[in-house]
Each structure stands twice: as C-alpha cells, then as structure tokens.
Amino acid sequence: MLEIKQLYYFKIVAEHLNFTKAAKSLNMSQPPLSYQIKKLEEYLGVDLFNRTNKYITLTEAGKYFYDISQSTLSNLENQIDIVKQIGKGELYNLKIGFGGSVVHDLLPEIIHYVKFKYPKLELTVQQYTTAQQVLALKNGEIDIGILVPPLNDLSINTLSIRQEEFIVCLHKNHPFANKTEPLSVSSFKNECIITPPNEAGSSYFDGIISLCKLGGFSPDITLSAQEQHTMVSFVASKLGISFVPYSTSRIINKNVVYKKLLEKVYKETALAWNSTNHNPAVHLFISIIKEIIT
Amino acid sequence: MLEIKQLYYFKIVAEHLNFTKAAKSLNMSQPPLSYQIKKLEEYLGVDLFNRTNKYITLTEAGKYFYDISQSTLSNLENQIDIVKQIGKGELYNLKIGFGGSVVHDLLPEIIHYVKFKYPKLELTVQQYTTAQQVLALKNGEIDIGILVPPLNDLSINTLSIRQEEFIVCLHKNHPFANKTEPLSVSSFKNECIITPPNEAGSSYFDGIISLCKLGGFSPDITLSAQEQHTMVSFVASKLGISFVPYSTSRIINKNVVYKKLLEKVYKETALAWNSTNHNPAVHLFISIIKEIIT
C-alpha cells in the first residue's frame, strides 16, 4: 500500500537527485531510503528515476509523480490546519448547496460578505438542484441549502431571502421588444416558452406555469434549459420567449431584451436547513444572512 | 506521522459509524482499527468521533476530515492512474506556461484541439509572465511556453504562432471614435497611454514604445495594467487610450471602441521550449500546433 511517508521521501529525493544527500537531509541512512523508493516504484509499477550508479534523473512519470506528491502533501498540510482549528472551535465549516440561479449575484455576495466579516466561518459550496439539496440536507451532506421554496418537508426549515418578479425575455426583433409599458402574459399564449427543466417539485417551473395560467393559457413547452444563460441564448436564437426572474436581466446579450409583466408572480429564493443539524455555524450563518438582506 | 491507511480506515469508519462493522468490512478485527483511529486523533490533536459505547457520531472536525480523506484518496487514485499510463508510454504529460493575453482565444482553442485529436496528451497549464516562463523553461518546471518573442536566450527555441497588428482602444466619446478610416498613432501624442507593466524584457511593452516612436513621440505612461480586460476598463473610465493587440477587441465594453491604425506594428505570440528537454511530447505538441496554425 502507498504511504504518505513514501510521497515525502520521494519528494526529497527528487529535489536532491541524490539518494545519499536526500537520506542525510531526512536524518536517515541511504539503504532504507533506496528501499522505500524501490517499494514505491513496485507499487506504482513504474520507474520514477533513471538510475546510473553515478547520478539519477527523474523519468517523465517521475516528474508527474513529483507534482502529485508535492500537491498532495501541501493540500493535506493546509487542510489538516483547518481541521485542527475546527476541532479547537476556532473555525467553523459550513457546507452550502445552491441552485444555479444564485451563482452570479447572491452567492458571491454572500461569500464575500462572510469572508470579510466572519473569517472564522469557512464555506464549502457545491451546486445542486433543489431536489438534490433537500436530500443532501436530510443526510447531512450539506448544512445549508439555497433553493426555491416551498418544500413539503417538515424536517427542513426555510427562510425566504429574496423575492423577484418574473419578467419576460424577448428577441430584440420581437414585435413587443420596443414597447415601454408592461406586457401582459396573455400576449404570449401562442409562443414557444423556454423553461427550466420540469423536475419533481420544481417551484421555479411551477411559477412559470402559474404565470401562464394568469395569462389564461397552458404553455407550449418544447425547449428547456438548466442554466439561465442557456435560456437567454435560446431566446437570442429566436427559439422562443422565456419568463425569467428579474436577476436574470443581468445577463446581457445584444440580441435580447427584458420587459416587465403586468401580471405579478414572484420567484422566491430561500435558505433551508435541517432542524436536527447541530452545527453551531448554521444559526450563525442564518443571522449573517439576515444582516445582509435587511 | 499521518498514514494513508489511516485516511482509508477513517473513511470506512465514518461511513459505517460503527467500529465493529467497519473492521469487518476492512477484513480486520476491531481493536487495531480503534487503535489506528485513536492514533490519528492524537496526531491531529482533534477528536473525530463523539463516542458513547453504544454508538458514535462524527464531530464537526470529523465531518471536515471526512471530506479531506475522501478527496485526497480519490485524487491520489486518479493521479496514480495517470502516472501509470505515463510510465507505460500510453500517455504524455506536458506542462505549459502561458501569458495572460492568450487565455481567451488561443489557449482554449489549443486545449480543445489537443483533447479532441490527441487524448493521449495530458496538458497541465499555468499562467506566468514571459520572464517567468523563460526561467521555468530553463529549470524544467514547464515544457512549453506561450509567450511574446524575441527572447535573447540561445538555449530556448521559439516558433512564432501568431502575428497581430496593434489597434487602438478608445472611449466611445473620444473625438476619433466615429472615424472610419485608420487613425495615425501621432494623433495620440498628447494622450495618456495605458500599457502593460514594463517588466524587464517585455516585448509587448516594447511593441507599444516602437509604435509611439513611429508616431513621433514618447508615450506618457502613468497607468499600467496586467490584464487586458483591466486595460479596457480603464479606457472605459476615460483614464486614457490604449494600444492593444487585435485579439483584445473580443472584449466588448459598451463604452469602448476599437480602431485600426495607419502604422503597422505587430505583436507576436510564440511557442518556446528548451532545446535540451527530452520529453517526447514536446515535439508532438509543436507539430500539433503547426497543424492548427496552417
């Protein structure tokens, strides 16, 4: 089996390109060092050094393995530092799941604010769908979700942190693209509507459906896209129109315009957490977010 | 000292939350497993499990250490796979240094082309200045540089892969912003010129100086920026004008226009490699690039 000791020995030998000197710098004798490197090479099934009895050089595989050893050792060192701080209660770690829609505005804002004001709070973030987040919250894989409520799950608490009205995204040559007054949803009853994927319990998708209902029609859905910028690109390619939350209008595309709607439906974004989670940072984080949104 | 075995043992225990069952799944008995975990905790100086004799749970530090163990083990596994392939000559690795100016066009083009056509060539890329690249080429830290020639260093070979004329980047309200014919460099003799940093031997900077000489003046340099998009932002903020290579005009900024110049000076981009480098992938890579540029 591979051992960390071997990575370290190898790193030192690769830096000295001389077993005897490397052994000296490791405060050990040369034979066991040679032995460990040989064992490492046997484990990998790969020669790491070109050996002549006078001098050694790294093979191509050895050069690559040097990078591995280097980065593995330094990563471990840094991460273990963090573990020690968490253990001493000097640092908190929170695992945060988020949906794609907050990547470009809310999430960086939150991360910067937390890093600046609460350097003792280390955030690990990963992208999920809302459904995946609920699962991950339940099995403790994440501490906090940033998702679209409502959830019909009693064990998960939520706190609404943003309400955005839906607006419509049109191609610049669309007949309504130059109107200045808000548009009625009913004007689009014969258009192809580009939506997010209709996953089980997707409130974002449901919001679009209820918007169309207010306009008196059921949408013709032939195109869906996971990412907001893909939806915008589809509109730019004249594949249809799209109802998007206000924040999407940050995505600038020269073939696309955004227009307000007469009918008001709101897309909510919420924090979610498992009520049985005992990580003390959860409530710290929630109170920080409350600071931001007020 | 930390051992990889301990990371693995810990991972399994954390997944079972039960020493006896974890030991069974590891084909070992429970006491030595408990002993190794205890040793690990002593090494870290941190409790990883909350123990009662009936059941155990992960501490917050333990949860974080689980992530470390997980990712360290899987990274090592993947990377070792690559080392084995390199060792067998089934895969080549090339370390490539590049200057900032190729990030948005040439570099992605090269990476995609290579990944698609030569999946056996694994590229590791890292950003450097031209001067740093020359150093890294000499000490073998990188195999290939993508930089601005000429280099006055005989041990480094170069191959020019792109020539771009300099154009001028102006604020949209600049008096010349609406001209259609090419502009003379001399028109800008009284303007503040935004440049890249004047590092030792920067041919990019030198190109701008010789451009100004053609216009019959020495530039007034008060502002410099490392990144192309920063230079464009400075122009957008009316802090001056900038002479930029043609590829920079890909950076679209609604307050900025790009205009051709009467005087033609070219910024070159070249591949560079150490003539004593024996990595067989170097010449393979060079021949691939020749395919792209012809």
Place this chain on the structure above:
DNA sequence: TAAAAATACTCCATAGGTATTTTAT
C-alpha cells in the same frame, strides 16, 4: 579510484490478532 547506489544481515518498533473487560442502553 572515488562516489554513489545496491545488497546482505540484524534488530526492534509497531500493526494487527486474540482474549477479556468495561460501559451504556
């Protein structure tokens, strides 16, 4: 011939096994 790696061997530290005790539910 000299410098460095490989080989041969010895020893002891420690990983892991078995048997047993402790503890909390």
Place this chain on the structure above:
DNA sequence: ATAAAATACCTATGGAGTATTTTTA
C-alpha cells in the same frame, strides 16, 4: 442482557540501521 468500544497482552512483519559489495564515470 446485550451490543459495542476499550484494554491487555502476544506475535510477527517489515522499517531502519550497519557493514559490505557493486557499478560506472
């Protein structure tokens, strides 16, 4: 009473040391 972790003790693998040989520049 029982399931699970901790403790005590034993064994043997293998890591590291010393002495020596081999290799080639």
